[in-house]
Amino acid sequence: MSVLLAEIDKNRLPKHIAIIMDGNGRWAKSQGMPRVFGHKTGVTSVREITEAAAQLGVEFLTLYAFSTENWNRPPAEVTALMTLLVETIKREINTLNSNNIRLKTIGDLSQLPERSRKALEDGIEKTKNNSRMTLVLALNYSSRWEIVRASRLIAKKVEAGELKADQIDEDVFKAHLATYDIPDPELLIRTSGELRISNYLLWQIAYAELYFTDVFWPDFRADHLYKAILDYQNRERRFGKISEQLVNP
Ligand code: FPP
Numbered sequence: 001m002s003v004l005l006a007e008i009d010k011n012r013l014p015k016h017i018a019i020i021m022d023g024n025g026r027w028a029k030s031q032g033m034p035r036v037f038g039h040k041t042g043v044t045s046v047r048e049i050t051e052a053a054a055q056l057g058v059e060f061l062t063l064y065a066f067s068t069e070n071w072n073r074p075p076a077e078v079t080a081l082m083t084l085l086v087e088t089i090k091r092e093i094n095t096l097n098s099n100n101i102r103l104k105t106i107g108d109l110s111q112l113p114e115r116s117r118k119a120l121e122d123g124i125e126k127t128k129n130n131s132r133m134t135l136v137l138a139l140n141y142s143s144r145w146e147i148v149r150a151s152r153l154i155a156k157k158v159e160a161g162e163l164k165a166d167q168i169d170e171d172v173f174k175a176h177l178a179t180y181d182i183p184d185p186e187l188l189i190r191t192s193g194e195l196r197i198s199n200y201l202l203w204q205i206a207y208a209e210l211y212f213t214d215v216f217w218p219d220f221r222a223d224h225l226y227k228a229i230l231d232y233q234n235r236e237r238r239f240g241k242i243s244e245q246l247v248n249p
Pocket of ligand 1: 021026039042046063084085089137
């Protein structure tokens with residue numbers, strides 16, 4: 001067993017880990033290969049990290065697979081990412097089922113190519129009764145899109161007389177986000193050395209611990225995940241209180 005894995009306190013795991021998988025392109029370049037090779041290799045990391053998180057007992061894993069801004073990439077790369085997504089989902093459905101993992105998405109799927117959307121809907125349907133861990137793919141997702149959408153949904157309810165403006169509070173707002181049925185992540189990991197949030201889960205990470213690593217996503221392995229979790233477990237989460245107010249477990 002991994003030395004790092006043995007050090008993790010299983011009673012203090014983050015329930016929800018969110019990851020910004022970054023650095024596929026730079027990793028490929030460092031190998032003298034085209035960018036798409038980086039994305040393909042990144043799928044190996046997706047598999048390994050999903051399995052490692054589920055085995056540990058993490059309940060939700062959210063991966064930033066395609067942002068609303070990613071449409072601005074060269075068309076060939078966008079097509080390759082969509083194809084990779086369809087192929088991966090189709091190939092992995094059985095593995096998700098045998099590992100009791102439920103697939104879910106957040107983001108505007110209506111803008112995805114028909115084939116990608118169908119594959120995702122099929123994967124979501126076929127895994128909907130699994131209960132060990134939920135793998136959430138953020139696809140055509142951005143926080144600003146999500147927050148604007150929630151505001152519009154709430155405004156429509158106010159317009160229709162179903163809700164009063166004074167009733168809008170944090171709970172009402174959360175109920176209209178794409179993550180309405182998912183707890184907020186306690187740990188956010190970004191690979192590749194970039195120190196940005198890039199329009200990802202802005203509402204949900206209000207109290208998350210942020211973990212940045214220089215490792216490119218295609219090189220990110222289970223031990224890197226364990227290291228991030230150990231770092232998280234060594235931090236003191238105060239939620240606005242002072243140290244002395246915290247009850248030690
Ligand atoms: C960021 O690297 C990565 C992405 C935009 C896409 C991530 C997609 C995958 C790992 C493959 C498909 C995923 C699933 C869930 C099946 P980058 O291209 O921005 O790298 P760079 O910053 O080095 O250019």
